[in-house]
Amino acid sequence: MKGDTILETRGLRKEFKGFVAVNGVDLKIRRGSIHALIGPNGAGKTTVFNLLTRFLPATGGSILYNGTDITSVGAASVARMGLVRSFQISSTFPHMTVLENVRVALQRRHAGSSYRFWHSERSLSVLDAGAMELLASVELAPYAQLEAVELPYGRKRALELATTLALEPELMLLDEPTQGMAHEDVGRVTALIKKVAAGRTVLMVEHNLGVVEDLCDRITVLQRGTVLAEGNYAEVSGNPAVLEAYVGAEHA
Amino acid sequence: MSRQTLVYLAGLVLLLVAPLLFYPVLVMKVLCFALFACAFNLLLGFTGLLSFGHAAFLGSAAYATGFAMTHWAVTPELGLIFGVAVSATLGAVFGAIAIRRQGIYFAMITLALAQMVFFFYLQAPFTGGEDGLQGVPRGKLFGIVPLAEDWAMYYFVAAVFVFGFWLIRRIIGSPFGQVLKAIRENEARALSLGYEVDRYKLLAFVLSAAIAGLAGSTKTLVLGFATLTDVHWATSGEVVLMTLVGGVGTVVGPVIGALVIVVLQNELADKAGPWVTVIMGTIFVACVLAFRRGIVGEIAARWPGKAGAPKQEHGPGH
Ligand SMILES: Nc1ncnc2c1ncn2[C@@H]1O[C@H](COP(=O)(O)OP(=O)(O)OP(=O)(O)O)[C@@H](O)[C@H]1O
Ligand SMILES: [Mg+2]
Numbered sequence: 001m002k003g004d005t006i007l008e009t010r011g012l013r014k015e016f017k018g019f020v021a022v023n024g025v026d027l028k029i030r031r032g033s034i035h036a037l038i039g040p041n042g043a044g045k046t047t048v049f050n051l052l053t054r055f056l057p058a059t060g061g062s063i064l065y066n067g068t069d070i071t072s073v074g075a076a077s078v079a080r081m082g083l084v085r086s087f088q089i090s091s092t093f094p095h096m097t098v099l100e101n102v103r104v105a106l107q108r109r110h111a112g113s114s115y116r117f118w119h120s121e122r123s124l125s126v127l128d129a130g131a132m133e134l135l136a137s138v139e140l141a142p143y144a145q146l147e148a149v150e151l152p153y154g155r156k157r158a159l160e161l162a163t164t165l166a167l168e169p170e171l172m173l174l175d176e177p178t179q180g181m182a183h184e185d186v187g188r189v190t191a192l193i194k195k196v197a198a199g200r201t202v203l204m205v206e207h208n209l210g211v212v213e214d215l216c217d218r219i220t221v222l223q224r225g226t227v228l229a230e231g232n233y234a235e236v237s238g239n240p241a242v243l244e245a246y247v248g249a250e251h252a
Numbered sequence: 253m254s255r256q257t258l259v260y261l262a263g264l265v266l267l268l269v270a271p272l273l274f275y276p277v278l279v280m281k282v283l284c285f286a287l288f289a290c291a292f293n294l295l296l297g298f299t300g301l302l303s304f305g306h307a308a309f310l311g312s313a314a315y316a317t318g319f320a321m322t323h324w325a326v327t328p329e330l331g332l333i334f335g336v337a338v339s340a341t342l343g344a345v346f347g348a349i350a351i352r353r354q355g356i357y358f359a360m361i362t363l364a365l366a367q368m369v370f371f372f373y374l375q376a377p378f379t380g381g382e383d384g385l386q387g388v389p390r391g392k393l394f395g396i397v398p399l400a401e402d403w404a405m406y407y408f409v410a411a412v413f414v415f416g417f418w419l420i421r422r423i424i425g426s427p428f429g430q431v432l433k434a435i436r437e438n439e440a441r442a443l444s445l446g447y448e449v450d451r452y453k454l455l456a457f458v459l460s461a462a463i464a465g466l467a468g469s470t471k472t473l474v475l476g477f478a479t480l481t482d483v484h485w486a487t488s489g490e491v492v493l494m495t496l497v498g499g500v501g502t503v504v505g506p507v508i509g510a511l512v513i514v515v516l517q518n519e520l521a522d523k524a525g526p527w528v529t530v531i532m533g534t535i536f537v538a539c540v541l542a543f544r545r546g547i548v549g550e551i552a553a554r555w556p557g558k559a560g561a562p563k564q565e566h567g568p569g570h
Contacts, residue, residue, distance in 0.1 A: 055444075074448070075443050075444070076447055076449070077446075079444055079445060086444075087441070091438060091440065091441045093433070093437035093438050093442075095437055096434065104434045104442075104445070107427055107430060108446050108447060114427045114428055114430075115451075115452070117422070118423075119426045120426065163441075163445070167446065
C-alpha cells in the first residue's frame with residue numbers, strides 16, 4: 001500500500017568543496033498536494049531538486065520515494081519511477097520540432113525499448129496523436145511543426161510542461177515554472193499547473209508569492225540550506241523569521 | 253516524388269555508371285572514405301560526440317580483414333565480417349572508457365586510446381611494421397565470384413556502401429536515433445526523461461565504430477594493403493575534415509566531403525607534394541571560419557522552401 005507521504009528526506013545534506021549548500025533538510029511531501037519550496041536566492045532550492053532527482057549525489061542523509069530508499073538510485077531510474085523534474089532555465093530540445101519534443105518523452109513510456117536502432121521512423125508515428133493531444137492541452141498544437149528554438153519564452157515553458165506530462169509523472173518537480181515570464185503568461189501557466197496537478201503531486205520552486213498563494217497547499221521555506229519554516233501560506237507569510245529572511249536577502 | 257528521393261535516385265544512377273566515367277579504384281576509395289565519414293558523422297552530427305580516434309576503427313578492421321584474407325584464406329565477405337567484429341569490439345572498449353567524459357575530454361581520451369592502438373600495430377609482428385600488410389588477395393565472393401576484376405570489385409563495394417549508408421539513415425530515423433538527437437540537443441533533459449544516456453551513447457559509439465570498420469575492411473580488399481596510415485591520427489583528423497567540408501549533421505554531407513577531399517588529395521599528390529598538408533589545413537580553417545554548415549548544409553540552407561539543414565549557431569559539443 002502506498003502511504004500518505006510520497007516523498008521524504010531525512011537529514012539531506014550537500015557540500016560543494018567544503019561549502020554546505022544543503023544542510024540537514026527534512027522534507028515530507030504529502031501525496032496529491034502542491035508543495036512549494038521557497039527561499040531567497042542561493043538558499044539551495046535547485047540543489048535540493050538536483051539531489052532528489054539524483055542529478056547530484058547527496059553528501060549525507062537519505063531520500064525515500066514511495067517508501068523506497070532512492071538515495072543511491074541512478075537519475076534515469078528515478079525518472080522512470082515517476083519522479084520527474086523540469087529545469088530552472090527553460091529546457092527543451094531546441095532543434096527538434098515541438099511535436100518531436102513531446103514525442104521523445106512519450107516514446108520512453110509507450111514505445112517499448114528505444115534501443116531498437118533498426119526500426120523505421122514509422123514505428124514512432126503511432127505516438128503522434130498522443131503527442132498532439134498533449135500539445136493541445138498546453139495550447140501548443142498550432143506550433144507542432146516549428147522547431148522548439150523558435151518558440152517565444154513562455155511557450156517554451158509550456159512545451160517543457162507538456163514534455164514532463166508525457167511521462168505521466170507521479171511526482172512532478174517544477175523549478176520556477178513562471179520565472180522570466182510576462183504577466184499574462186504567468187496566469188496561463190498557473191492555470192495549467194492547477195489543471196495538471198489533479199491526480200498527482202507537485203513540488204515547485206517559485207519566487208512569485210502570488211502564484212504560491214494561489215496554488216500551493218503547503219510551503220517550505222529554505223534559507224542557507226536549512227528549513228526555516230513550514231506551513232500553509234498564512235502561517236508562513238506571518239512568520240517573522242521568514243519576513244526577515246526575505247527582507248534581509250533583499251537588502252544584502 | 254520528393255526532392256530527397258530524387259537526390260538519392262540521381263546518386264544511385266551516378267554510382268552505377270561511375271566506373272565507366274572515372275578510374276574505378278579511385279571511386280572505390282572515395283566510397284570507402286565516404287562510408288567512414290558517414291559513420292563518424294553518426295557520432296558527431298547525430299549524437300554530439302566528437303571522436304578524435306576513429307582511425308583506430310578504420311585501421312583495425314583494415315588489418316583484421318587483411319590478416320584473415322592472407323593467413324586464413326577466408327572468402328571476402330567473411331573477411332569483412334571479421335574486420336567489423338574487431339572494430340565493434342574495440343569500439344565497445346573505447347566507448348566504455350570514454351563515454352562518461354564530456355566535450356574536449358571525450359575527444360582527448362579517444363585520441364589517446366587511438367594512439368595506443370597505433371603503437372600496438374607499429375610493434376605487433378603480424379602487421380608488417382612500417383611496410384604494412386601487403387598483397388592482400390581479394391578472393392572470391394561467397395567462394396564463387398572472383399573480385400580480382402575491378403568491375404566486380406566495384407559493384408561489390410557499391411553494394412557495401414549503399415548498405416552502410418542505408419543503415420545509417422535507418423539508425424538516424426529510428427526510435428533510437430530520436431533519443432540520440434535528444435541527447436545531442438540537451439543531455440540533461442534526456443536524462444530527466446528517464447533515458448540512460450550513457451548506454452545510448454555507448455551503443456551509438458559501437459555502431460559508428462562497426463561501420464567505420466566496414467569501410468576499413470572494404471578499403472583493404474580494394475587496395476590490397478593495410479598500413480599504419482590507416483591507424484594514424486592524421487586519418488582521424490581527415491575524417492573530421494571530410495565531415496566538416498560536407499556538412500556536419502547532414503545525411504549526405506560526409507559523402508560529398510569525402511569525395512572532395514579524396515579527389516583533391518589524389519590530384520595534388522603528384523603536383524603539390526608536401527604542400528597537400530598546407531592546402532588541407534587551409535580548407536579546414538576556411539570551413540570552420542566561413543562555411544560552418546559545410547557544402548551540403550549551405551546548399552540546403554539556401555534552397556528555396558523548406559530547408560533541411562541543422563542550424564549551426566548551436567553546433568554539437570557546444
Ligand atoms: N555545482 C555547484 N558547485 C558549487 N556550488 C554550487 C553548485 N550548485 C550550487 N552551488 C551553490 O550552492 C548554493 C545554492 O544554490 P542553488 O542553485 O541551490 O540556490 P537556489 O535556491 O536554487 O537559488 P536561486 O533562487 O537563485 O535559483 C549557491 O550558493 C550556489 O552558488
Ligand atoms: Mg534555483
